[in-house]
Amino acid sequence: MFNPFDFAEHPGRAYLIATLLPLVPVILLLIAATARNMARSRSHTDSFASRVYWLLGGDRPLKTGGYLSLVFLLASFGLSVWGLLNFFEESHTLHDQPKELSKRWAERGDWLRIGAAKGIRPAAALQTGYRIDPLSALMFTMVTGIGSLIFLFSLGYMNEETEETVEDHAAHTTRRGRFGRFYLYLSLFAFSMLNLLIADNLFQVFVGWELVGVCSFFLIGFYYERKSASTAANKAFIVNRIGDAGLLIGIAIAFATFGTLNFQDLAELIDGRQPSEMSHGLWILMGLGLFVGCVGKSAQVPLQTWLPDAMEGPTPVSALIHAATMVAAGVYLVGRCYPLFAPEVFLTIAYCGLITLILSASVALVMTDIKRVLAFSTCSQLGFMMLALGVGAWTAGLLHLLTHAFFKALLFLGAGSVIRGCHHEQDLRQMGGLRRKMPITAYAMLVGVLAISGIPFFSGWYSKDQILSSALGYSVAHNRHALLFFGPLIAAGMTAFYMFRLWFLAFTGPPRNAEVYRHARESPFTMVLPLIALALCSLGIAWGWPPWDAEASFLGHMLHEGEPLAARTFAHARESAEDHHLAAGGLALLAAVIGAAYSWSLYGRRAPTTAQLTEPTGVLAKRWYFDDVYDFVFLRGSLRLAALAAKADRSGPEQPRRYTLDGAMSGFAALAVFGGRQLRKIQTGSVRQYVLALVLTLIGLLGMLSAFAR
């Protein structure tokens, strides 16, 4: 009998419970919403339905849904912290018994058996299972922790959704508040993301992958009355489908070749060497397929265009899904599939990350919408992670994933606090001087800015320093790839520049828009508390002893225990990285300081007026023309193709058209009518004719039998 609470024997099941916990509010909210909607029409009668309706909040959405989701996610967070502590303790005590460790922290079972019939090549099965290792344990705790803080933040941020009617100025409509729906989607997202993290096989990852995709779609389109929001939701969904097609191809190749999708099994079968079961080309194709999925989800070039548009969603969503967790799933999967990749694939990953981090950072330099700056910054930081993974710095890349999650969540929540304080003003050119009105937000965000810029002792420094030294080591070991170091170095300078620019424009100098400034106020307690907590994490999450040694981060060491053996193929580059560590760190710091100082000289020393901050133009403001090219080639291309087809269809001589597609459709209909008419003639009603037909048929059948049976 399967006992999910058997923690003594299988402590890993705590994670199973923790994954399922967010599903409880989803179900409860669904039931409550359905009941409320069914009872609404009878709300003013004296009936049971009416009592249910008023019990569930009546015309105003009940705030309980939010509290409920928060409590369940907090429980999940508690379980994952317990699991994290136990796991690391056991991984030390059971250090020499990996079998015992994996028995206690991983389980799997067949979900769907395929090809067990006789004559079909080896019986395979789609499995489900979970496996806890340092990476998944840390990611799990990060997601539930940041998730809880953002759930708390949203209680304040989404407060106006608890009103009976909400006025949507952007869409010029009024509508009912959607508080419960927001938490329904967020909880569903939490469940999907956690499922993705504990999965021990590609199939289950794919399920979680699609689930988080659809939650992202729902939440980007949360204000679906706005055209821009519904378009952005569609764009995100469709662009992600392109990546998912690649992922599915990769999964299919792995399954067809090896008959298993379990990470552990695949790692043993492949482990960085070309497996004998497949040709080299197929091996590369499999890796590229998996990577294309990650490109879509992690918004790397060329599929990055959806992420900036995803900022149409509510800001807590941008923080949780489009900065801290879901978009990091691509990086996470690359880290998971590390042993599966061919050397050529690693090079592709590195260069894809390089292009993304440069292009996105350069666009972030000129953006004036506070959330867009952060969105492009997210793309760019994800590029850093991809580049790190591509040059063999597994630990550095995933450490950056963890630290980035904290400071980017902080920055987004800070932006949310500013936007709410300024009554939904997102344009940096209308802000200024807000430091005096919202000091906690301002200084919490400053911590985030320092962390993302890679200033020493802030969490971002530890990871970025490791990434840059690995990149330098790699480009020293492989001279041709020197760009892999100089690219991120320049981008690190740009990062410091645009982040300080954001901070200076929003918080210092004289107010640019007196109206906005006058109404600005600090956010309520529920929103400030997560900011403070995240600021503390952004500061100290990666600390170690001694703190001035970037290599000594405790978080880094914990993560390092989970490093796959496949990373050893980069031994050459790693040795050289150790030699050049100091140089890389110094250069990175120099770049950050130059960027920050230049930013100060432009925006901090003498604050520019609104008139000086003109609408940005040029290639950067156009985001390197990616959107325009896609619009021209794919969108208009397919529209043009459709128009062409429609025109061809209408080119027949008469109505209904006789020759083209219309004609074919009408032809089938005409054939059916004609056949019916003919068949009607043989139904005469004369019994004698029926008997004759019967006998003739019988004779015919017997004749056939005697002809063929011998």
Next chain:
Amino acid sequence: MADVGLAPFQILAAFLFACGVACLVTKRNAIGLLMGVELILNAANLNLVAAARFVPGLRIEGQVFAVIVIVLAAAEAAVALAIFLNFYNNHATVDVDRANESKG
């Protein structure tokens, strides 16, 4: 008698069956149709009895079936005659082609 074998009986039964079918297909007279049906049923009866006699392993079964078929034929004839009688009362004819009033 034992040396005659099964074949002549079957040939006779087939001939009777063919006659019955021909009768069914060609006659318009309701009584004629009933006679055709009787011929077909008797052809089957002959087959059954002959098989019971000549096929090893079969003993009384064929004869039992034959008796059942006779009873069935009697019942069927009774019902059919009752219908035709009624039809004759209403239409003063037993031509089945005239029985087309419920044709859609």
